[in-house]
Amino acid sequence: MIVTKTKRGTNLEDVQEMNRSLVIRLMRRRSVCSRAELTQASGLNQSTITNIINELISWGIVVETGVIDGKKGRRSIGIKLNSESYKIIGIRLARKSITVALYDLEGIQYSKQHIPIDMADGSANAFNRMKELIRDMIRSNSVGNVVAMGVVTPGPLFRDEGRIGLMTNFPGWEKINIQEELMNEFALPVYIEHDAKAGALAHWWFGRSDQDQGVMIYVAAGQGVGAGIVVDGKVFRGSLGLAGEIGHMSIDYQGPPCECGNRGCLELYCSTSALLKTLNKEHASLKSVWKELEEDKNSETKEAVRQAAWFLGFGLVSIINTFNPDRIILGDELAEAGALLHDTVKAVINEHVLPDVSSKLTLELASDDTDTMLVGSAIVAIESILDQPSSYLNLQG
Template sequence: MSTSPGTAQGPSPQGTERVRGQNLSRILTLLHRQGPLSRAELTRLCGFNRSTVGALVSELAQLGLAYETEPAAARRVGRPSPLVHANENVAAIAVHPDVDAVTVGLVGLGGKVHRRIRYDAGSLPTVADTVSISRSVVEGMSSELAAMTLIAGIGAAVPALVNSNDGTVLLAPHLNWSDEPLAAELSAGLGLPARAANDANLGSLAESLFGAAVGESDVVYLNGSASGIGGGALVGGVPLRGATGYAGELGHTVVNDAGSLCHCGRRGCLETEVSLSRLLAILGLEHADQDQLEASMAGNSSPELVAESHRQLDLLAAALTDFVNIFNPGVIVLGGFLGVLHSFVPGRLEAAVADGAIGGLGAEVRIRRAALGSELLLVGAAELVFAGLLADPSSAGALPAGVQAWLPASAGEVLPASAGEAVEVPASARGHRTD
């Protein structure tokens, strides 16, 4: 029977399905970013009615993405609303290659880091080394992996210019990588979908979701690691990408015209003058992550360390003053060894930036240490994986259910945890691992 033009029609099945998917995404994203919420809070935040929230929560639970617990006893009349949690056992494998180490983590929804292992490399890791180390480390996580509900994929945070569409590393000068298909290699080596992006941008994202920049719309973020200094900026709540997606090379701000030669060809870049390697040399250390660096610097009042810390902080302040003048951020977040430096001499950065920025802007900006510490880049890398799951929670049904489903037993691949065989790490990358 035909329908006349004036007859009202209900939504199409495709339209209904699309709306349902958007509603599932809204609920799961709130749980992922804000932590456990009651059904009543979800109703208020989403504007849905109670029955709709109940149905959506039930569907997320069936997909294995959420679960409910009874709330703590409350002194009020009526039955309290159950707490809904994003399932932290829905996880991503996070990989962070750097010049001195490859760090691998298992990160669950909500930013929960189940395990972090740093493998100190004996030399610059190649892409092949990075894949082999990651496979070996993942196999060592067999007990944690076996407890996971779902491994959704691999995310890599790289100190490099990265094509975020296909995960190709266009240029990583410190690693000596060029046009390397890192995401494709990780995917082939571990049997999971993989994505890659610039480490500083991912660190900025992680701090804005879970750390020192939550709720802030104008942020400058700087991360310092063995490979140098990367950065990112959030302007009006929008990440600054640039015309071709590579904005944020803040480490190449010149702070000393007569300084050391930088790999970019100029002298006195921020990442050349403010350097982890200079601190490690004074401390007599070959390698150190930020936790080890902080432990070594704590209470150390040697004149050489104090002088070098003051020198680096003053040069960092000069760069931050420029960033305040350019971006007018409300918050500056310092990650990696920059956060350790900031804590080593409290107040020095704030005083210098307050004196140097125009129009009193320096006195208004807040300078904070990254809250996620040594887990920062792993949490950021995991967001690459979770982005697709949050946008389309129903896609979880198409992903492998459990670690045994994706650990291939063929030669040269990662073996199932029960096999107990470790993957050989290439001699060129041999070092030692620290949990």
């Protein structure tokens, strides 16, 4: 079943909507809780919490779990989110693949399909294959209502217009308004985001439950290079939504030309595409590179990876000096280089960033068992739903 609704409201309704959103977000951080806990955590009065919970129960988004023991020994009725009642389609478009997955409102994945795509087949054909995957995913969903879709793409992405500005190594996508066409095709709200920004949001979402402040940067170093910047839980986008396009930041004004029209762009030196080119393995798989690195059989491979890591670290120096983050996460394909990537980037940062800044900066590798940007595609849609819960979750309204 597919459901879509529009938002309407007055000032009073806006306040009620913000309160609903607050309560759902608080419950997301707790597996089971009581109404009294929500009253204390939210700052709302008891009657308001009671009314909101009763409303959410009637919508099917909250269920009672039975009697639980409180902190002071008082017993109460436990409540929790019934997240699987509402489903999200998450879509990740990459230069060589498309992945579509089904999630619930807590970002838990239920199923996934992944296909390779090729520039030679054209963007229109690849887009049609994406739509086929989405149809299959919707048909296969047997529990809950599909209420929205989230799409993440390489950039530059003009988010407000729903279109890609440039996808290096795969022309044609800039002529397709992905957001508009998917909305028309499936009659669902569609939210589109730059892949690195979505990855950053996903890391923040599933990070420490008490983390509300700070600056975190997620670096997607794959076939291209981009960064997602989260400030106090909000994605920093800039005036056109292009903030974090570090892959097209020039580090050598006399360097090789880039498809964007610039010279010496960072991704020409430290993307996995650049790494394969350095090794004269443009048509080889990255798995063979990582295998050589792991087995330490080829010093040329190790040096090429170290060089890519050095350039990435050098590019991050400017970002660190600009945003003063407390945490940087290295993700996407290049992160599979593991300790060599981490240690090289860290050494460059320590050498070129003020000690007082670098000493307080945490540098991490993203988990290699989760496609953070795919998860982020769902989180982008979920965040929009949680901002307007009555527009998406009140199926009786």
